[in-house]
Amino acid sequence: MASEWWRSAVIYQVYPRSFADSNGDGIGDLPGITSRLEKIAELGADAVWLSPFQPSPQNDAGYDVADYVGVAPLFGTLEDFDALLARAHQLTLKVIIDLVPNHTSSEHEWFKAALAAGPGSPERERYLFRDGRGHGGNEPPNNWQSVFGGGAWTRVTEADGTPGQWYLHLFDVTQPDLNWRSPVVRESFRDILRFWLDRGVDGFRVDVAHGLIKAEGLPDYTPPKPRSMGGGHTGAEDVEDKPETAPYWGQDGVHEIFREWHQVLAEYDGDRALCGEAWVEPLSKLAQWVRPDEMQQTFNFSYLLTEWQAEAQREVITESLEAFESVGAPATWVLSNHDVLRHTTRLALSFESPQGAGVGPRDIPNLPERHFALRRGRAATALMLALPGSAYLYQGEELGLPEVADLPDDARQDPTWFRTGGERYGRDGCRVPIPWEAEAPAYGFSPSGASWLPQPPEWAELARDEQESDPGSTLAMYHELLNLRREHALGEGSLEFLEGYGEDVVAFRNQDVTVISNLGGWDFYLPDGRVIGASAPVGRNLPPDTTVWMVTE
Incomplete structure (x- = not known):
């Protein structure tokens, strides 16, 4: 590497x-x-x-x-x-x-301190607390929605029991944004x-x-x-x-x-x-x-x-x-x-x-x-x-x-x-x-x-x-391809796309390896070369949904 x-x-x-x-x-x-x-x-x-x-x-x-x-x-x-x-x-x-x-958990000591300290405190500055909109601040500060569904703001109850500020959580209500x-x-x-x-x-x-x-x-x-x-x-x-x-x-x-x-x-x-x-x-x-x-x-x-x-x-x-x-x-x-x-x-x-x-x-x-x-x-x-x-x-x-x-x-x-x-x-x-x-x-x-x-x-x-114990297993394929990737230094290589394989095929060369992937619905004839790895068994034809690694002579 x-x-x-x-x-x-x-x-x-x-x-x-x-x-x-x-x-x-x-x-x-x-x-x-x-x-x-x-x-x-x-x-x-x-x-x-x-x-x-x-x-x-x-x-x-x-x-x-x-x-x-x-x-x-x-x-x-x-x-x-x-x-x-x-x-x-x-x-x-x-x-x-x-x-x-x-974001942190709402159980993090920082958030607990922010709730206890109240509006305007340095503790609340760690998070995104805002006053609400509308009468009595009853509406959230903006219309943002959580990635997990529902609104992205939750209102807290202040230490004196009154409805207080809102805090932002782009994810779950228990994940206040910092x-x-x-x-x-x-x-x-x-x-x-x-x-x-x-x-x-x-x-x-x-x-x-x-x-x-x-x-x-x-x-x-x-x-x-x-x-x-x-x-x-x-x-x-x-x-x-x-x-x-x-x-x-x-x-x-x-x-x-x-x-x-x-x-x-x-x-x-x-x-x-x-x-x-x-x-x-x-x-x-x-x-x-x-x-x-x-x-x-x-x-x-x-x-x-x-x-x-x-x-x-x-x-x-x-x-x-x-x-x-x-x-x-x-x-x-x-x-x-x-x-x-x-x-x-x-x-x-x-x-x-x-x-x-x-x-x-x-x-x-x-x-x-x-x-x-x-x-x-x-x-x-x-x-x-x-x-x-x-x-x-x-x-x-x-x-x-x-x-x-x-x-x-x-x-x-x-x-x-x-x-x-x-x-x-x-x-x-x-x-x-x-x-x-x-x-x-x-x-x-x-x-x-x-x-x-x-x-x-x-x-x-x-x-x-x-x-x-199965040479045709998915595990065996990963073993084989990862070993070949290292052996041929493909991670450190460069890519050159190859033409002439048709619109349903992705073909390129990286280092000394030619890679051909058939994303179409029909077999096609492989070029001359030695197959060193494949996602499925191949002969002279490359079937659909199959990728082959070759070294061409």
């Missing part, structure tokens, strides 16, 4: 509560992760990204942080984290942790960064990195229609091509914050990295987040949201490479994460799935046939892993796990489900604990058989131990 490891790294996302449970309570934990790290290293990943494990009431699965410098007892202790970090480094895996700076114009907030987070850097973490994935600064005056705003095929804790409903920018996303003031953070990371050895979750379009604007003095990476959601269509794929790949290269940053590629439908389901949908909608029982009759969806998902993975730059994998995608649609209503936990009265299913379907061993309780996720979300019975055949 390049000396700056993050430029070409394959980064594996671990969603702690769904990865491995060591104590049998049905919720994954840090010792469980540590016990399975070797499997991530064997797969061929370079780094692990951990979703939040800090103290939290878990109203939004840990993205409601009550203490930024600790570990939730649910997941273990600081000593458990140190052991995880040490084992990862022993396996030459970098460790990135989630940081959630847009005021990033406050010097106290900025200083606090520089200290938080140093706490984890001192322990040895290699970087941070920054949640809602586009949302920290709100427009002056907090003006009213009505967002456009939600973008389809996305999902999650992101504000992606405002990903748009129109020039108007939502007053709570993508404001210029965020860049000053990340320049400060860049300087903090530069105090430490080892090429520490910031990766931003920034739902910003167009890509030319997103590239501003990864200028040389800001973040090292940002997620490429434009790529994730692109449909399985050849021209669209060529366009987004070209635009991505041009945008990121223009500022000297690596392109990043991602197909699945904890906020979106798993790509083995999403890319084969025949209907639109707006951001955050998820899928559930009422969608089951219209969901794609499983083997067809898996074939397409594998082809998309093989295309993605051949692209130059850094790639992100989401736990379980190496097993070909589909989105779980048949979760019972009483099992769902995503706040989106509750805040929309069941209109949107939310993100639980991509967060179901993953299967390790076909014959073990909870498929090896938990020794007791407990699982915080129910696992489908058909996951027995997708368990890791079943796939390890």
Whole structure:
């Protein structure tokens, strides 16, 4: 890999509560992760990204942080984290942790102090408290809506029992937004960064990195229609091509914050990295987040949201490479994460799935046939892993796990489900604990058989131990392609599109590897050359929904 490891790294996302449970309570934990790290290293990943494990009431699965410098007892202790970090480094895996700076939990001591201190106090300056509009301040300060549904403002009752100010929460009511114009907030987070850097973490994935600064005056705003095929804790409903920018996303003031953070990371050895979750379009604007003095990476959601269509794929790949290269940053590629439908389901949908909608029982009759969806998902993975730059994998995608649609209503936990009265299913379907061993309780996720979300019975055949002995398994494909990616240095390469393959084919060369992906409905004849990797068995013809890697003589 390049000396700056993050430029070409394959980064594996671990969603702690769904990865491995060591104590049998049905919720994954840090010792469980540590016990399975070797499997991530064997797969061929370079780094692990951990979703939040800090103290939290878990109203939004840990993205409601009550203490930024600790570990939730649910997941273990600081000593458990140190052991995880040490084992990862022993396996030459970098460790990135989630940081959630847009909002805290309402259980955070800062917010409790803000409620107690009252209007106009320094404590309230940490958050976005405002007086209401209308008679007696009975109406919210503006018309903003929560990403999770419903209004984005909640009124508090003051200490004397009277109706008081309103506070902003772009997500759940228990997630009050911080005021990033406050010097106290900025200083606090520089200290938080140093706490984890001192322990040895290699970087941070920054949640809602586009949302920290709100427009002056907090003006009213009505967002456009939600973008389809996305999902999650992101504000992606405002990903748009129109020039108007939502007053709570993508404001210029965020860049000053990340320049400060860049300087903090530069105090430490080892090429520490910031990766931003920034739902910003167009890509030319997103590239501003990864200028040389800001973040090292940002997620490429434009790529994730692109449909399985050849021209669209060529366009987004070209635009991505041009945008990121223009500022000297690596392109990043991602197909699945904890906020979106798993790509083995999403890319084969025949209907639109707006951001955050998820899928559930009422969608089951219209969901794609499983083997067809898996074939397409594998082809998309093989295309993605051949692209130059850094790639992100989401736990379980190496097993070909589909989105779980048949979760019972009483099992769902995503706040989106509750805040929309069941209109949107939310993100639980991509967060179901993953299967390790076909014959073990909870498929090896938990020794007791407990699982915080129910696992489908058909996951027995997708368990890791079943796939390890099958050379045609999805796991085997990931092993093969990740090894080839490293062997041929594709992450450090450059891309040249190849002509003459037809409008339904994406074909390019990276280093000495020719990559051909058939996104159409018909077979076509492969050129001469040696096949070194493929998403499905191939002969002289390349079938639909198949990607092949070749070395031409």
